[in-house]
Amino acid sequence: MSAPRSSATRRPRSDGRLAFWLVGPALLVLGVIIGYPVISSIVRSLFGDGIGESPFVGFDNYARALWGFGAPEFWRSVGITYLFAGVTIVLETVIGMLMALVMNQAFRGRGLLRASVLVPWAIPTAVAAVLWKWAFDPAGIINALTGSTIIWTGSEVPSIVAIIIADTWKTSPFIALLILAGLQVVPDEIYEAAKIDGANAWQRFWRVTVPLIRPAIAVAVVFRLLDALRMYDLPQIFTQGANGTATLSILAVQSTLSQLKPGYGGALSTLTFVVIFITAFVFVRLLGFDAVSRAERQRGER
């Protein structure tokens, strides 16, 4: 694979102009649809929430969320958001990886298996949430099957467990599909070679498969992280954010829409962004997700 490249195949130094025209349209769409609203929401967060004219208050809304009146609520939200994200991502990555490895095997009916695996992901979140909410009802199917009498959405721990189960079921297929796609670009020859060299299945998995599909895993996990830290629908439909399940997104929506405080809500949205940004940054660094720079370096060395 890594045959030395002759000078004829070396690429020109810079393709700036072509790159501009290829990347430009996508960035333009994002700038208008995400950039503009985000900036106006940040600007709005610097103004107060009163009746009539809203006065400029600087960073008062932020101070209120971070150490003022709203601080207990805000930090509790940060905690529960991280708890949901951490637990669901670990579970979903393990399950998704196992699913992808099975789906990657050759056997009859593989297409049917792939379609069934995507069913949980394909059901609209709102519908899936209603399904699970009724399944977790005290008189619902979960209690009937397990013979328990837990009031799932009535107190903190059961609510959290129920939301994690529902989310894991719903989203593992997303990770599975992305890892499966990553497995597809690993040439069979590499496994054959490792097999001939005497590597057992466990070694082949950790030493050959995982390093090769690391970019695919990283993309899947990073995007899951961004989505999980913005989790809204499931806790909203299960408990309306009660029992300590109010995630950061629920808090932001409640403040902006239900309590009609767009300034404070805007500050909460911006803080959510900051929390996610820092987490994603640390995560990308920790995981050594430098698929980009590593590829660049290798190219530079040649």
Add this chain to the structure above:
Amino acid sequence: MTAPRARLKRRASRIGLGVAVAVMVLFCLLPFYWMLVSSLKDARDIFDNSLIPLEPTLVNYAAVLGSQNSFVLALRNSGIIAGSVTVFALLFGVTASYAIARLQFRGKNVVLALFLATSMFPGVAILTPLFQLFANLGWIDTFQAMIIPDISFSLPLGVWILTSFFRAMPWELEAAALVDGCTRGQAFRRVILPLAVPGVFTTAILVFISAWNEFMIANSMSQTSASQPVTVAIAQFSGISQFDKPYGSQMAAGVLVTVPLIVLVLVFQRRIISGLTAGGVK
């Protein structure tokens, strides 16, 4: 290793695979099966927890497909919206990620980080200003008011998946095509794109499903049934058909919404697997 032992081992691994497949199918489909069972129940039997519907009834489906919900129209609208989103997101995504993966230009990491950063804001921060913008343009209750935001929601994921795919493609193939007299565009279309087909179809399936299931933006932008997608139509059941327990009809609608996606995946899943990469470069 002697022959019988090898055969034994092969049989053991086949059984293991069979068990794994069975567990996966049960994990994924049991809740869906329960959804199907629930959709066939009368409102009275909602807490009847028998695993097969004792008195199956189609009242919920009749309620969903009845004229007052205009559910069929909503299915069509969802198809138009999700279809357009998939086409445009792939077009923008493929070109942008080809540039990021294959061209040399400054600020590449900044561009990738920017794509990622747009997925970091809670939707509610985007919703209100966007609604005002589209209201000023007179776009409320039009398809583009949902298509364009959905494109921008799916572009970051699309660009990142496709970039990792294009990057994994062997450089030697493209170089060889260039040496053989292809232009760079031809080399991309004839050599790189066919190899990246699994990535492109994976992206297409994920984008289509997320656009098909988008609710927040659609709920604000679509005001009449002329533009309403299915997710919004389902949410409105509670107000129209059965005040107390819309559960049955929501489950029926859920089944009706999910089945087209299953068919779509069955048709296109073959493309997720590529027979080309094996042996592409030797």
